[in-house]
Amino acid sequence: MAVRKIRTIGDEILRKECKPVKAMTPRVRELIEDMFETMYEANGVGLAAPQVGVMKQIVVIDVEDGNQYLLINPEIVEAEGSQTGYEGCLSVPGKTGIVTRPQKVTVRALDENMQEITVTGEDLLARAICHECAHLHGELYVDLVEGELEDTEPAEGEEE
Ligand code: ZN
Numbered sequence: 001m002a003v004r005k006i007r008t009i010g011d012e013i014l015r016k017e018c019k020p021v022k023a024m025t026p027r028v029r030e031l032i033e034d035m036f037e038t039m040y041e042a043n044g045v046g047l048a049a050p051q052v053g054v055m056k057q058i059v060v061i062d063v064e065d066g067n068q069y070l071l072i073n074p075e076i077v078e079a080e081g082s083q084t085g086y087e088g089c090l091s092v093p094g095k096t097g098i099v100t101r102p103q104k105v106t107v108r109a110l111d112e113n114m115q116e117i118t119v120t121g122e123d124l125l126a127r128a129i130c131h132e133c134a135h136l137h138g139e140l141y142v143d144l145v146e147g148e149l150e151d152t153e154p155a156e157g158e159e160e
Helices: 026-041 123-135
Strands: 046-048 058-061 069-080 083-087 095-101 104-110 116-122 146-151
Touching: 026 046, 026 058, 046 123, 058 123, 069 116, 069 123, 083 123, 095 123, 104 123, 116 123
Parallel strands: none
Antiparallel strands: 046 058, 058 069, 069 104, 083 095, 095 146, 104 116
């Protein structure tokens, strides 16, 4: 496993449409492992493949609810309610902004065995699913920010 370099806003790869994964291969497996490692290293709650420069429809999420979510070729099939709150992105370092998202979403995707799964998430998980799935279509949360992007406080005591 390896930590990969996270692409940041301005990198045109973040604005491209990603391709569906057709088959699980050793290369894709390695990518997924690296994505989890990269996300944890950066203290993120989610990461999409284009953020590490790979144009594939793969998302990893861990909002510390006791689950690790891997979503391959995800498609949001249901959304309800709304929540408005601060959001950030590993590809937009040092910034945060207010975004309104559905309060609850259901996403259909494939797992590591290319079997269909359905995940329903509320609150932060719903926000993360929406945010990460948007990355696969070249969309960034900064497009949706209500008001101005704000600077985050410098994090204290976090691992370098
Ligand atoms: Zn992001």
